[in-house]
Amino acid sequence: MKYRFRDDNILEEALTHKSYVNERREPGRTHNERLEFLGDAVLSLIISDYLARHYPELSEGALSKLKAKLVSEAPLANAARRLDLGRYLRLGRGEERSKGRDKASLLADALEAVIAAVYLDGGFDVSRDITVDILAEELRQLDAAHEQPGGDDYKTRFQEWCQKRYEMLPQYLVVGETGPDHQKLFEVEVKVNQRVVGVGRGNSKKEAEQEAAQQALEQMGH
Numbered sequence: 001m002k003y004r005f006r007d008d009n010i011l012e013e014a015l016t017h018k019s020y021v022n023e024r025r026e027p028g029r030t031h032n033e034r035l036e037f038l039g040d041a042v043l044s045l046i047i048s049d050y051l052a053r054h055y056p057e058l059s060e061g062a063l064s065k066l067k068a069k070l071v072s073e074a075p076l077a078n079a080a081r082r083l084d085l086g087r088y089l090r091l092g093r094g095e096e097r098s099k100g101r102d103k104a105s106l107l108a109d110a111l112e113a114v115i116a117a118v119y120l121d122g123g124f125d126v127s128r129d130i131t132v133d134i135l136a137e138e139l140r141q142l143d144a145a146h147e148q149p150g151g152d153d154y155k156t157r158f159q160e161w162c163q164k165r166y167e168m169l170p171q172y173l174v175v176g177e178t179g180p181d182h183q184k185l186f187e188v189e190v191k192v193n194q195r196v197v198g199v200g201r202g203n204s205k206k207e208a209e210q211e212a213a214q215q216a217l218e219q220m221g222h
Helices: 007-014 018-022 034-052 060-070 073-082 093-097 102-124 125-133 138-149 154-166 205-219
Strands: 171-178 185-192 195-202
Touching: 007 034, 007 102, 018 093, 018 138, 034 102, 060 138, 060 154, 060 205, 073 102, 073 138, 093 185, 125 138, 154 185, 154 205, 171 205, 185 205, 195 205
Parallel strands: none
Antiparallel strands: 171 185, 185 195
């Protein structure tokens, strides 16, 4: 997806590293740290929204782990390289000499700044679509890993472990429901050989089962 800025100045700010501003000290010239700060928050919201919609069965803890993977320096820098973002950065001479155009930290920060620039220039919906498009490769890899046994699908992992260890499947039992219909909280126990090995809570039975399976795996040393 391509995006044309209405205000080119905000894009220029997003691509300007502080080393460039510090060396030139031109009146009115600003670097991208302000936009980087905002972009970090916008990116966090976009990714949180994406994960919550695509993985409704996962617990809060599991979703937080997935988000941490996506918004870390390495995947952001890789996405920035695919955009050839380093080519357009405004850097000081010192950063140029130290190959700053390919530094993971600079690229990740610049990408966050660009996301913020799109947000300010075009609004949240546009910035969300652009960001999901930019990170399409990382999101595809995440989906593939999630679908594989041993990904973040704790029920599948625990089921396979039980089959290998006990030649039986775990049993999940809803032991509690609280709250109004539109905001239910379910409590689920998972049993093996009639013994409770994990307890989970969530806003859906699937989410509670995932958390119970995760707790069971942790107690078994996995």
